[in-house]
Amino acid sequence: MFTDLVSEEAEAVQANQFLLVNNGEGVVIDPGGNMTYNELSLTMRKYIAPSRLDYVIASHADPDIIASLDRWMSSTPAKLVISSLWARFAPHFCKLGKTDDRIVSVPDQGGRLKFGQTELWLLPAHFMHSEGNFHFYDPISKILFTGDLGVSLVHGAEAASPLDSLNPMPAGMVPFHQRYMVSNKILKLWLRMVRSLEISMLVPQHGSPLRGPAIGEFFNWLDKLACGVDLMGPEHYQLPQNRI
Ligand SMILES: [Fe+2]
Numbered sequence: 001m002f003t004d005l006v007s008e009e010a011e012a013v014q015a016n017q018f019l020l021v022n023n024g025e026g027v028v029i030d031p032g033g034n035m036t037y038n039e040l041s042l043t044m045r046k047y048i049a050p051s052r053l054d055y056v057i058a059s060h061a062d063p064d065i066i067a068s069l070d071r072w073m074s075s076t077p078a079k080l081v082i083s084s085l086w087a088r089f090a091p092h093f094c095k096l097g098k099t100d101d102r103i104v105s106v107p108d109q110g111g112r113l114k115f116g117q118t119e120l121w122l123l124p125a126h127f128m129h130s131e132g133n134f135h136f137y138d139p140i141s142k143i144l145f146t147g148d149l150g151v152s153l154v155h156g157a158e159a160a161s162p163l164d165s166l167n168p169m170p171a172g173m174v175p176f177h178q179r180y181m182v183s184n185k186i187l188k189l190w191l192r193m194v195r196s197l198e199i200s201m202l203v204p205q206h207g208s209p210l211r212g213p214a215i216g217e218f219f220n221w222l223d224k225l226a227c228g229v230d231l232m233g234p235e236h237y238q239l240p241q242n243r244i
């Protein structure tokens with residue numbers, strides 16, 4: 001896990017990137033944009049040669065997830081793994097032809113992606129927040145990588161230290177989920193699926209990982225959370241009068 005590649009001076013949200021290596025082959029999850037590329041590709045070489053990178057895996061198609069795609073396509077043989085909803089949009093991040101035959105388009109129901117001697121599970125997480133969205137479960141470490149779910153807005157050492165409790169709630173977690181998650185119905189459907197998994201750690205793309213009791217506390221909080229369209233009303237759709 002890389003937690004500190006976005007400078008605190010940058011007017012950009014902190015973001016975590018992930019490298020998984022098994023039997024000499026690797027995948028990167030949510031590598032980020034141009035701010036993280038140089039440092040990530042250099043540090044990655046300590047663990048794996050760029051030529052052994054099988055996949056760049058994107059939970060969704062946001063700039064902080066995959067805006068560096070052109071550089072990964074140029075410097076490694078990796079294929080991009082992304083929702084079928086975004087498979088034809090992602091090439092817009094790249095120069096013409098760079099992604100030809102190099103996109104694995106994941107159907108809505110997800111699947112298991114083989115690399116090395118293992119499989120990474122691609123779990124449906126649609127509308128959390130993106131319409132075509134996946135989370136990733138590593139059956140060896142039992143870590144669930146949850147992209148923009150479980151996010152807190154913290155920087156530096158705080159982002160690198162796992163939380164054992166959500167009391168107090170970490171900075172930014174409540175307003176982030178209220179606005180970015182689409183609805184409580186979606187949260188409940190997702191909870192039904194993941195409660196059957198054994199999870200050692202839940203690791204979001206921004207902020208601190210959750211472990212131990214914090215995971216159950218987080219699930220119980222989501223189960224009751226009104227968010228997204230649950231909170232929208234006519235007052236949010238008025239013709240604007242203000243200047244910006
Ligand atoms: Fe996002």
Ligand SMILES: [Fe+2]
Binds near residue numbers: 062064065148206
């Ligand atoms: Fe994000």
